[in-house]
Amino acid sequence: MSDAIKFLEPRQAVVSRRATIIADLADILPPECLVHEPRELVPFETDAFVSYRRLPLAVVLPKTTEQVAAVMKYCHRYGIPVVPRGAGTSLSGGAIPQEDAVVLGLSKMSRILEVDPANRTATVQAGVTNLSISDAVSPQGFFYAPDPSSQLACTIGGNIGMNSGGAHCLKYGVTTNNLLGVKMVLVDGTVIELGGKHLDAAGYDLLGIVCGSEGQLGIVTEATVRLIAKPEGARPVLFGFDTSEQAGACVADIIGSGIIPVAIEFMDKPAIEICEAFAQAGYPLDVGALLIVEVEGSEAEMEAMLKSIVEIAGRHHVKTVRESQSATEAALIWKGRKSAFGATGRIADYICMDGTVPLGKLSYVLEKTSEIVARFGLRVANVFHAGDGNMHPLILFNANDPEDAARAEEAGNEILKLCVDAGGCLTGEHGVGIEKRDLMRHQYSDADLNQQMAVRAAFDAGWLLNPSKVFPLEGRPAA
Amino acid sequence: MSDAIKFLEPRQAVVSRRATIIADLADILPPECLVHEPRELVPFETDAFVSYRRLPLAVVLPKTTEQVAAVMKYCHRYGIPVVPRGAGTSLSGGAIPQEDAVVLGLSKMSRILEVDPANRTATVQAGVTNLSISDAVSPQGFFYAPDPSSQLACTIGGNIGMNSGGAHCLKYGVTTNNLLGVKMVLVDGTVIELGGKHLDAAGYDLLGIVCGSEGQLGIVTEATVRLIAKPEGARPVLFGFDTSEQAGACVADIIGSGIIPVAIEFMDKPAIEICEAFAQAGYPLDVGALLIVEVEGSEAEMEAMLKSIVEIAGRHHVKTVRESQSATEAALIWKGRKSAFGATGRIADYICMDGTVPLGKLSYVLEKTSEIVARFGLRVANVFHAGDGNMHPLILFNANDPEDAARAEEAGNEILKLCVDAGGCLTGEHGVGIEKRDLMRHQYSDADLNQQMAVRAAFDAGWLLNPSKVFPLEGRPAA
Incomplete structure (x- = not known):
């Protein structure tokens, strides 16, 4: 499959200055916050969408918002791409690095900063894991509702980037419905705060647009989330x-x-x-x-x-x-x-699709999915969040057979197009990442995509933040 | 109070071409969709924030998205400001016109297009009133949750512009939590669709940013909203x-x-x-x-x-x-x-503030509010949505006494600043409009405001859409 995945051409001016960049980053950060030895970079070469691997230029693991801001200010000045990373559990390749990019990992920022029962909120650093929020507020009788299957590992920062969901989101909504505020570092190192503990926000809802923006609008370093009372x-x-x-x-x-x-x-x-x-x-x-x-x-x-x-x-x-x-x-x-997903992985290789359809079309899409997969001579298992129409066909194939892999990918693309044509959407909770980048043209008109990219440019005109993701590589405005 | 309210300097090049513009609009629209006689313009000279009146250049009342698009394409080409208007019930002056602007009213677009119980959605035109959505879906056992006090009159388009709330939003959320998709005309007449009947949306959540953008990012002509089952x-x-x-x-x-x-x-x-x-x-x-x-x-x-x-x-x-x-x-x-509000209006003139505070600060803010109002020698009545911290102090004053009016306005500003300083927000459900434009600098840093204006520019670089609202008049980027 990896053959089908293209990256932007690496910025050679950045790659060739690697040693200088690492020396500069070493001036900005304490030694334990900088990873640059090739063998130490290996854990960061891919994410849970494992069909592609590439070593980043370096990895920074800041401990404070100020350190994140210093790294961004530096990278912005020198035109160095930055790929933000939570726990690397993305199923759409959202955290896959590129060789001219600094990976900015939030794993060292994993503290619960405040639990406030009267306002039903918790404020946490972006690298905290999803489940540990619920663990921290459980004594007060609360929990944090969105529950991705990877909740033991995945971070709230990654959840915000992908607008993650989970089995229990039918009643309580996905990440965007449970997020009240963030502290975010802009591409040039400016720190802004969006939302808060209050209802609504004056002016535009930038918080809403940050949720699901896959790390392209800024680096979220802190989040205030809504808590839900545990049911009887x-x-x-x-x-x-x-x-x-x-x-x-x-x-x-x-x-x-x-x-x-x-x-x-x-x-x-x-x-x-x-x-x-x-x-x-x-x-x-x-x-x-x-x-x-x-x-x-x-x-x-x-x-x-x-x-x-x-x-x-x-x-x-x-x-x-x-x-x-x-x-x-x-x-x-x-x-x-x-x-x-784990159980399926024991019996076959698989790719997990993530389309969403209006509920009235559920039976129709299931039937057509079977037809498509059968036509490619493959098998499919369906296990998904039916209540909100969020389908997860798992297409089984043999990863050691490149032709089988290509067929699986083609079948997956057809299924996602089917979801869109049924009035649905390319993604429910996994994001677009690299995986569904090119399918965006099937979902959106040129006017729609241009407007999205214009908004992106209002945050990051130089395409430095997670640049290879979300949008098709062709047809982008000049940076 | 009106003395304190400044508008942008009217674009004289537009004002002086008034006759030509009206003739051009008459070519675009059927006669019943264009209002330009001065006495017929009077009903559009203000909204429920009545402290300011000004006749617009003309009013258009299109019946279709295509007509809206044609008007926007024309106004964009000739640099004519456009002020969108629902029912004119804004309490923050969001629909107040200006003399160089065409008011674009959605009142003729008031049809329920579809009710879809299996997906719990209704799709309606933007000029439909809030209450008539609930009326239309009541036979199927559903209702539309956000319920502003003006729900008999106010339109869903206006609700989307202001991210309106209501008494029953504590459980069900405000407009943004109940909005699934819109059809929207961009400033240049391009028509885009955001969201839909499906969960999530691939790419950025432009739907979220449109909700609460006070008509500055485009003209919403259709909306798909979530329905809630009526309780037992x-x-x-x-x-x-x-x-x-x-x-x-x-x-x-x-x-x-x-x-x-x-x-x-x-x-x-x-x-x-x-x-x-x-x-x-x-x-x-x-x-x-x-x-x-x-x-x-x-x-x-x-x-x-x-x-x-x-x-x-x-x-x-x-x-x-x-x-x-x-x-x-x-x-x-x-x-x-x-x-x-009506009952208060019978005994005194009043201004209704709309701040939001974290719940833990409710008692503190109430006490300080009394102190502030007493210091200005005025009276206050508090009646508000306490469950989500959305306060509505009604400051009573005598509108025939300019000094009293000025004191009321000053007290109101102090109260809103108090809300912000308590960790809250300038608005809960009424929007910023003209009323709270200058207070935005108290809520937001320059970096925050600049980022909001950069996003605005990604939709409307020429500041044609509702230009006098939301942002302070000073410190705007050159159009």
């Missing part, structure tokens, strides 16, 4: 159907009736088998599709909501309904789902 | 306290405990008396401050939530707790609250 109880329930069509139509009907569970996850037959073999989660194996629906609240609330959902599922000929009877069983059900 | 039941409950401090601390404690009612409205003693005299809502008159807390859901859910709230209120020495016993009583309670 929560219970996942399994609904098994004969066909994916039935399950998909059931999802649209649940949402159409006005019910919003915390999560509605979807698994087709291949996904059920893969996950059950790995996690022994107790999934039924005699069904063609499975929904994991999680309800929460008091016992009475859960009962009432479940009653309505069971009734709707009945109309779609549900075959199996199974409530978890214990916390252990509930944990197992989620373990099965959350380990889907 | 809803019940407002009155909590009376001896002091505002107790009531304020109680609000912070409710939210801090993780409970999110649909609404927590606050009224101090003057506001209670004014509203009760007007609406006979049955508010207790022997208390110093009143909270209207609305809970919703099933009977059991409401009971459970109320139990917790009553317990917390008890810790703050609540004096009166009264649940509404009927739909009539509930409607009266809300009528009292929602008519607060």
Whole structure:
């Protein structure tokens, strides 16, 4: 696949000055914050979109916003590209470096700065992991809602860059719905603050545009996030159907009736088998599709909501309904789902697509996805956040066979175009990165893309921040 | 007050060409879509921030996106400023025209285009009123959540421009949290589409930045909004306290405990008396401050939530707790609250401030507000959305006394600065408009403002769209 991925031509003027740049950075930062030995650069050569590797010019790991600002000021002055990096868990290649770039890693900025229950907020440094926010506020009865499968490792800074989601975002929204403010270093080293603990912000909502901008508008160093009260109880329930069509139509009907569970996850037959073999989660194996629906609240609330959902599922000929009877069983059900990617990786290579479709089109897109993958002679497993239409077809292939890999990539592109044509979108939570850069032209008109790039230029006219990502390489304005 | 308000110098080259411009516009639009006789322009000379009036050059009332695009293309080519207008209910002067500008009113674009229950969305034209969206989707069991007090009149286009809120936004969020997509005409007449029925959007979140941009980035002509299922039941409950401090601390404690009612409205003693005299809502008159807390859901859910709230209120020495016993009583309670501005207008002139503060600072800011207003020899009534910290001090004064008016304005500015200094914000839901333009320098650093203006320039480099608003007149980049 890597053959298909092009980078911008490296700025030779930067590459040739590597030794000087490293010496300059060593003046700006303490020694433990600068990585430049080739073998030490290896951990930074790719991210979770592993189809491409390249060593960066250097890696800086600042400990303070002031250090980030000093690095940016320096790189801006000398025209050195900068690739920001959280934990490197990006599935779309958002953190992949390039040889003329300094990777700016936030991993040393991992402190919880404040927990404020009266305002339901936590203020944290950008390198803090997603899960450790919930851990820190748990004693006060709160949690941070967006929960990517990688939440043990991924950082809030990366979540902001990609506007990350997760299984429980159906009820609570994705990162942008849970972000209240950031401290951000602009490309020239200026530090700005956007949003805060208050509702709204006077002037333009720059906070909103920063969320999901994949590190191209500035380096977020601190974030204030909204906290949610832990529910009284929560219970996942399994609904098994004969066909994916039935399950998909059931999802649209649940949402159409006005019910919003915390999560509605979807698994087709291949996904059920893969996950059950790995996690022994107790999934039924005699069904063609499975929904994991999680309800929460008091016992009475859960009962009432479940009653309505069971009734709707009945109309779609549900075959199996199974409530978890214990916390252990509930944990197992989620373990099965959350380990889907890892479990799939044990049996085959795969690429995970991340398209979003209007719910009314769920069944149609699932059916067409099967057709597309079959046409390329490949297999697919579907395991995804059905409640908000965020699909994750996992296309299985053999990475040692370049032709198989090329077919998988082509099938993936067709599936994403299918999502767009159905009124949906190229991405739900993984971002565009390198992976979907060229597909942006399928989603957007030239006018749309030009307007996005004009906004980018208002932050970074020289294309220094994460320059190879998000936009097609051709048709960019001159830097 | 109007003396204090400056406009940009009118572009004389535009004003002097008025007759030609009107003739050109008459070629572009059908006759019923163009208003230019001076006496017919009068209804457009101001908005609900009535301290300033000026006749526009002309008013256009297009019926289609294509007509909007044609007007923008023409105005862009000839450098004619354009002031977009919904229903003219802005409290910050967002729709006030200027004599060198064409007012572009969306009132003729008021159709509901589609209601889609499976995706919980409605797609409407920008000139549709806020309340008529809820009316249109009510048969399917849904409503549109943000509910400004002016919801009978104000339009969704205006709501998007100002990122409007309302009493019930505590649970459901303000406009930006309920907006999924727009069709928008750029300054040069290009039509773009942002967002859609799907979760997330690839590339930058331009939709988010358009919401709250006060008509400066483009003309929104269509919007897709999220619908919410109507709850099983809803019940407002009155909590009376001896002091505002107790009531304020109680609000912070409710939210801090993780409970999110649909609404927590606050009224101090003057506001209670004014509203009760007007609406006979049955508010207790022997208390110093009143909270209207609305809970919703099933009977059991409401009971459970109320139990917790009553317990917390008890810790703050609540004096009166009264649940509404009927739909009539509930409607009266809300009528009292929602008519607060009108009722105040019957007894005095007033200016309504719109600051937002972190909840932990509510009591402090209320106390300081009283001090400030007393220092200026004026009176204040406080009636506001306490649950999300969105304060609305109504400063009472005599508009026929210019000195009194000047004092009111000065007191208002001090109060807004107080909100900012307490970690809050100049606005919660009314926008910046003309009113708070110069205070932006108190909220933002030069770097912050310059970045906002750079983004504006990426949409409208010539400052043609609503140019006198949002940013201080001094220190703007050359157009």
